[in-house]
Amino acid sequence: MSSISLRSISKTYPDGKCAVRDVSLEIEDGSFVVLVGPSGCGKSTTLRMIAGLETISSGVLEIDGERMNEVRPKDRDIAMVFQNYALYPHLSVEDNMGFALRMRGVPKKERAARVRRAADLLGIDDILRKKPGQLSGGQRQRVALGRAIVREPKAFLFDEPLSNLDPDRRVSTRAEIRRIQRELGTTTIYVTHDHEEAMALGDVIVVMKDGDVLQSGPPGEVYDAPASAFVGAFLGSPTMNILCGVYRTSAGSGLVEITGVGEGDPLQIPTREGHPAMTDGDPCLLGVRPQLIRIDGDGPIVGEVVDLETLGFGTDVSIRAGEHEIRVRIEGGHGLGIGSKVRITIDPGSCHLFPPG
Numbered sequence: 622m623s624s625i626s627l628r629s630i631s632k633t634y635p636d637g638k639c640a641v642r643d644v645s646l647e648i649e650d651g652s653f654v655v656l657v658g659p660s661g662c663g664k665s666t667t668l669r670m671i672a673g674l675e676t677i678s679s680g681v682l683e684i685d686g687e688r689m690n691e692v693r694p695k696d697r698d699i700a701m702v703f704q705n706y707a708l709y710p711h712l713s714v715e716d717n718m719g720f721a722l723r724m725r726g727v728p729k730k731e732r733a734a735r736v737r738r739a740a741d742l743l744g745i746d747d748i749l750r751k752k753p754g755q756l757s758g759g760q761r762q763r764v765a766l767g768r769a770i771v772r773e774p775k776a777f778l779f780d781e782p783l784s785n786l787d788p789d790r791r792v793s794t795r796a797e798i799r800r801i802q803r804e805l806g807t808t809t810i811y812v813t814h815d816h817e818e819a820m821a822l823g824d825v826i827v828v829m830k831d832g833d834v835l836q837s838g839p840p841g842e843v844y845d846a847p848a849s850a851f852v853g854a855f856l857g858s859p860t861m862n863i864l865c866g867v868y869r870t871s872a873g874s875g876l877v878e879i880t881g882v883g884e885g886d887p888l889q890i891p892t893r894e895g896h897p898a899m900t901d902g903d904p905c906l907l908g909v910r911p912q913l914i915r916i917d918g919d920g921p922i923v924g925e926v927v928d929l930e931t932l933g934f935g936t937d938v939s940i941r942a943g944e945h946e947i948r949v950r951i952e953g954g955h956g957l958g959i960g961s962k963v964r965i966t967i968d969p970g971s972c973h974l975f976p977p978g
């Protein structure tokens with residue numbers, strides 16, 4: 622177990638591409654940190670620099686207070702699990718799991734005991750004699766995990782380890798990864814582009830875009846208080862509505878004015894405490910989650926249903942109001958159909974105010 626510290630880490634590839642810019646993170650001993658963001662945002666590069674598979678262009682990486690920049694990957698004592706869990710096809714599961722220990726000269730008896738403990742934890746005792754070719758994708762993924770666990774490393778690094786699994790298996794395996802990490806208490810850094818996976822797994826999530834860290838913190842906190850429209854829209858499903866508006870002050874209090882909503886134009890939504898400071902006339906973005914918008918008889922916004930998605934437990938409704946399309950998630954179906962006229966209410970208390978950009 623160990624703490625990992627990244628101080629102003631950057632990576633510029635030889636072709637001049639700056640993949641990671643000035644990233645600083647303090648990863649506490651035993652915590653589960655998830656790097657999340659769209660493809661190409663620099664997650665894997667960050668993880669690979671921690672593993673030692675990429676050189677660090679500038680900044681300092683420390684594990685347990687010791688500088689790691691120049692330390693070879695095999696001497697960093699961390700175990701990495703990839704999307705492609707290359708197992709040795711000619712070795713049994715047991716030998717695959719014990720391979721790294723054998724290379725290090727760990728005696729046979731101890732090796733067998735550590736493999737058995739990991740197999741027990743993963744529930745794969747019954748396949749120890751099989752070869753990788755005889756296993757399902759899910760079983761192979763467990764063996765890859767087992768191989769990392771038996772090493773008893775200072776930290777686990779996971780790079781999209783569930784991408785090759787079908788959706789059901791992804792959900793069950795991620796729960797298992799979380800359970801095992803809690804049980805072992807090993808510091809873990811996990812990379813995914815999937816916001817749900819990130820929220821489900823992380824003690825802390827780190828949202829990245831274009832090589833920058835935009836925001837980090839416990840998933841609930843980042844979800845409830847996104848610092849930018851990008852983070853608000855990236856986390857959560859269905860996607861947060863982002864409406865372009867103008868900030869206005871009147872009688873000492875602030876409001877956001879949104880034009881082009883059709884009847885009742887312009888829509889005025891008072892701002893609340895905690896919103897970023899703005900001055901009269903500033904362009905701004907108003908974010909509101911579809912779950913928090915109400916369809917009701919006397920709402921100020923009038924619109925027409927243009928799309929419906931039935932979810933079983935509820936319905937996702939897209940409503941066109943003037944120039945805007947607003948997504949609303951409701952319970953049940955309200956007897957709505959395409960073309961239904963509805964009124965909706967946006968509660969100021971559920972709105973987020975963001976600077977434009």
Ligand code: ADP
Pocket residue numbers: 634635636638639640658659660661662663664665666667
């Ligand atoms: P992610 O893991 O978030 O999908 P990566 O860290 O793999 O993103 O890549 C970040 C950026 O760096 C991307 O624009 C990618 O094309 C670029 N990149 C990755 N590896 C190399 C490389 N070896 N040489 C040049 N550019 C690279």
